[in-house]
Amino acid sequence: MSDTCPMPDTLLRPPRSSLALTLASLVLASLVAWTAPAAARAPSKRPVADNTELTYAGRAEAMALADEIAQRHGLDAAWVRGHLAQARVLPAVQRLVMPAPAGTAKDWAAYRARFIEPRRVRLGAQFWREHAAWLRKAEQLYGVPAEIVVGIIGVETFYGRHMGGFRVLDALATLSLDFPSGRRDRSAFFREELGQLFVLAASEGLDPASLRGSYAGALGLPQFMPSSWNRYAVDFDGDGRVDLHNNVPDVIGSIAHYLAEFGWTRGLPTHFEVRPPEDATRRAELLAPDIVPSFTVQEFLDRQAWLPEAATEHTGLLALVELQNGKQAPSYVAGTSNFYTLTRYNWSSYYAMAVIELGAAVAQAVQSQAATAPLSAGRTH
Structure with missing residues (x-):
């Protein structure tokens, strides 16, 4: 989206829906x-x-x-x-x-809750169904999955309700x-x-x-x-x-084009699960580059980080991304180059994870609705 001014993750006010935009x-x-x-x-x-x-x-x-x-x-x-x-x-x-x-503490759990909530997921599923053909076309042309485009629009403007x-x-x-x-x-x-x-x-x-x-x-x-x-x-x-105000196909295509121009790789996951090293020094080494993918899978393993089997097949670089949870223990993911590309839309790992998780929740809702639609259609009242 969208050229915007780079600001750190410390600015975690709720965007658009409560304070216009942060x-x-x-x-x-x-x-x-x-x-x-x-x-x-x-x-x-x-x-x-x-x-x-x-x-x-x-x-x-x-x-x-x-x-x-x-x-x-x-x-x-x-x-x-x-x-x-x-x-x-x-x-x-x-x-x-x-x-x-x-002194304002970052809190991924609280930030996430603003976006992955029932009404936003429901409206996202409605948006997806209404514009499925354009979402497919954007994915075919630019390689950006529908859930990423839908997640961005949902986080940015609540599907046009807060522009x-x-x-x-x-x-x-x-x-x-x-x-x-x-x-x-x-x-x-x-x-x-x-x-x-x-x-x-x-x-x-x-x-x-x-x-x-x-x-x-x-x-x-x-x-x-x-x-x-x-x-x-x-x-x-x-x-x-x-x-970009009223024409949804232009919005979908423009978001996908933007991400493609900033290096989106077709078919690459945005992140993998990870357990960071228990040793503070090794963990700090992985965290030092922040969200910039800088380490191979083997370099993660050499520092005693745990990665799932799917990640061990990844040939690109990874970043250890830390998401703070206030006074609770942080959350971590191993971000790929596609995670980094998402942060070019907004320089915030919290934002990128909100987009990813909202998109995933909407995709699941769409799939569930599609699975139950024939049953609903066959009922008599």
């Missing part, structure tokens, strides 16, 4: 930061009143940024200036982009020009996304102010950042345009 769920790998003139480059540190009517009209650094965007992307400067002048400063966005309070209500122009302008102090400055990333928003609007003939999404600027059912829309979205049904 930056932990908005992470993609296309971080193309560009150099703007000095006046446009330095984010404003002025305090911003909680007043959504405060706009960027009259702000010299905003107009300098508009001119840079126009020049960089070959857009009409007056058009970019006019729209950016109408963008509103959103203090709510500044608050939401801040990290969780220091975000912020004007993306306002959100990206705020994070470009008034990124809050107190955390690592990501304004360069959001400036690039603001420019990509104008490119998207110009290419699709849209009013930039008409597009709504997350507080971090993500759009549509897959929550693609504007740069991801421009680079990876596809016209999957061949109707001549790309629509």
